[in-house]
Amino acid sequence: MAKRNKIGWYLLFTVPLLIIFTIVVIIPFVIGIYYAFFQWDGISANPMEFNGLDNFFRLMDDERFLRSTWLTVLFTVLSVITVNAVGLAFALLVTSKLKLANLARTMLFMPYLIGGLILGYIWQFVFLDVFTLIGGITGLDSLFFNWLNDEDFALFALVLVFTWQMAGYVMIVYIAGLQGIPGEVVEAAKMDGASGWQRFSRITVPLLMPAFTISLFLTLSYGFKIYDVNLSLTGGGPANATELFAMNIYNEIFGYNNYGYGQAKAIVFFVIVAAITLTQVYLTKKREVEM
């Protein structure tokens, strides 16, 4: 009797979520796979032509898509490194015996609370006005100019803004990890004469592995599917130099009205993101140590 009751509660809480998840995720996902085999402009009254795997073959010599793939990979690799390095540094900083630790924690987390769209517009202003101003005053105008108008630097601008946004978020994850490290282990290491760096690399890092798993997973997948900051900061420009995956798909579907082809891209995108993040989780999981 008690057991049945438990199942009842279980259903009560999970079924609504499952229904929503099915409606907004599973069903559109399956329909999307179906569309990927058609040539269609997205107007339901217009004809859909079945063209088998053509959409997928077309992908392989779509230069713009390949360039966008490369840019996305580059962006993701760079930002995974910077976000995690900065995030970990922040976490170490605010868990140290700093007086302003609590305040700093709040401040550092704040950028994440600002939506990506607004963040993009704010930084557009920073690059346009503040950067050129600094460049003008200091004379360092080879470094401080409007990055958004340079085909190479625009991508770094994206990395910078994304780091600024996400570092505070992964910081929270790292803080949770750092606080889980038992003080006696650290103390014992100290007694044995381990230096600060040794304590960090031999004790903190291995015990932080679970936090690394999550943080890497989050930044990897967020990086791959970034759209909002991309849209508001650069809009894919200049000259498509920062058109990342998600934006490329959006433009294909809504700009060029190639619904089927865009869906095919989205499927490939999904497979790539899933493969990479799952591999990453598998690899870092293996390195986690049990206490």
Next chain:
Amino acid sequence: MTFNKKFLTGITFTAALTVLAACGGGGDGGEQTENAGEETTGISIFQSKVEISEQLEAAAAAYEEETGVPVEVIGTTGDDYAQQLQIRLNNQTGPSIFSIQNFEEATRLESYLYDLSGEDFVGDIAPDMELMLEDKLVGIPYGVEGFGIVYNKDLVDPADIADYDSLVSTIEDFNAEGINGFGLSSEAYFLIGHISNYPFSIQEDPQAFMDQVTNGEVTLAETPEFQKFGEFMEVVRENTPNPLDKTYDTQVGDFAAGKTAMIHQGNWAAGMLDEFEVDFEVGMAPFPLEGNDKLAVGVGSNWAVNGDKDQAEIDAAIEFLNWLHTSETGQKFIVEDFGFIPAMTNIEAGDLDPLSQAVLEASNSGETIPWSHNYYPANVVPNDFTPAAESFFVNEDMTGDELIENLQAAWENAAQ
């Protein structure tokens, strides 16, 4: 530690779900609107011109008061109008009246467009201003709009920009004085979309010329008008601040502040100039490419009726458009509140700002060149022309000829 580990695994799982959710979504963001108003046939309007949203709501309220027919105006941000419209049409929550920009868009949405040829009030549309698909009249023009060189009369003498060479030397002189002589801005249409009209529109038969470009019978690079246009863009790049650093707001704002002497804009900018309370007179001059002395005048948007609705709603929609264009109240809304230059012969233009006045005069005298961008391949301006222009403005060593070649490639890409 075990608790912590579990907690972390939990986060991982939740995160995984979120990621999958975001990947699978594929950008369908359409909200449902209620199907209200079954008793009396209400109508809904969805249109792209943000500037008239509030005024249109007032017009809808006035209409509802007069006739009792509820009119719902669905809001838009303007930028994603086409996508939102497509989503609404597809999921059967489409509006009864919507706006279509041009011929290319009409072709795509043909199956939704109701043939308005038979209605009485369309007879009053000014010649050649209606949107036709073969012999069907599918769009009623919002109004007439025009663009050209908007200049500050305190700084610029119209005689100095009347031909190409003096325009160029005027721009160079302003540069020497530290004034922006020719302002463009980074938005697709203000960067390249509108200004790219000229070399097309001054062809003898622009539409036939565009067909030839599409068929590969002629290339832009070998056409003298385009070579000259490329040359002019080089002049702009050398003598003015980078247009990619400007937005529409700063472009017009700099002009209002006297920091820019000329901008390439249309009569729609008058509203913003009014808000800035400029203390100088403004004028609009033709862009003198290859001796052109006419403003580019056309229709920016058209009202269309959704033929996919049931007949009662279609009739109610037509009735509303009829009211808007023939009744005194409706006409007053068009002229005074929307601030349109009417494209209907039965509507008197109101008190116009100087820019609109220039457009109206040009339009009445027939001294105009058409808007070719309404016949460009679908979406070519934001999709392909803009990246080409952007790379021209960020690469100092790219020549005007290369820009034209890139525009040619962009055209081919979009027209295929």
